[in-house]
Amino acid sequence: MQAASQRTIAAPGAPLPSRRERHSTVAAASRNATEAAHPAAGSLDRRTFLSAAAAVAVTAAWQAPALAIQGLVAGRIPGVSGPDDEGNMTYTRPEGKSGGHGVGWSEIQRYSFKVPQSWQEVPVSIADLGGTEIDLRYNSADEGTLQVVVAPVLRFKDVGINSNITVEDLAPPENLIAGFAPELFGVPLNEGDVLDMQVVQKDGLPYYIYELTRHRLVTATATGNRLYMLAVRCNSLQWRKSGDKITKIRDSFRVPPKVDA
Incomplete structure (x- = not known):
């Protein structure tokens, strides 16, 4: 696995903005057309966070295969393989999985990450209270929770x-996490919540890597016309016992770059 350049960005000194998460159900039959013509209500707030970012030139060519298929199967489709030498399973997004989006979505790359064997996938659907953008949940009573x-x-x-x-075309790291914190954690981001932000290259794609207070770890990248975010969190006791596992989950998240036709 490639991990090229890495730079650390200081957390902003001013308070970061907040955003109220929408919980609307979107009809699935013509989803892509609806995304372009009728953006969801919460998108107006996201524009406030993200429009301040200066556009960065799009990477000219991708070297990895696309591996992008979104079919018509709702519900949970197992996608784990392994374990590896450290006892971790590899989750790869299955072809045909719809997550919480309903059917009809397209161009969802087959992202992957490492997860301990004891963690269990939690089914999500279009009725998930976290919103229709929740693609996956995992949980361990002893170690923490994650969502994509x-x-x-x-x-x-x-x-x-x-x-x-x-992801660099969308917003700088501090704007992106401020815009999505309510969706990921149910509360706005406060001043001082960001302990560390980094930009890391993987397979030609930039990733934003975050460590937040209260043992919340996030990674984000974008390719095609989708933003992909993995958030994992745990309590203080879980962090003392399994903090290294939580960090490995975050750092293992990868999304295959989309190859332009």
Whole structure:
């Protein structure tokens, strides 16, 4: 696995903005058309957070395979393989999985991450209270919880339907985490919540890596016209026992870059 350059960005001194999460159900039959023509209500707030970011030139060419298929199967489809030498399973998003989006979505890359064997997938659906952008949940009573959010960038940034963007095209790290913290954790981001932010390259894609207070870890990247975020959290006791496992989950998250046709 490639992990090229890495730079640390100081947390902003001013209070970060907050956003109220929407909990609307979106009809699935014509989902892609709806994303472009009728953005969800919460997208207006996201534009406030993210429109301040200066656009960065889109990476010209991708080297990895696309591996992007979104089928018509709702509910939970197992996607784990392994374990490896450290006892971790590898979760790879199955072809045909719909997550909490309903059917009809397209161009969802087959992201992957490492997860301990004791963790269990928690089924999500279009009725999930976390919103229709929740793609996956995992849980361990002893070690913590994680979720993956897949968000169409058309809901909060004006780009072409067939755009191929990176996370740096959307917003700087501090704006992105401020815009999505309510969705990921149920509360706005407060001043001082960001302990560390980094930008790391994996397979030609930039990733934003965050450590927040209260043992909340996040990674985010974007390719095609989707933003992908993995958030994992635990309590203080779990962190003392399994903090290294929580960190490995976050750092193992990878999304195959979309290859333009």
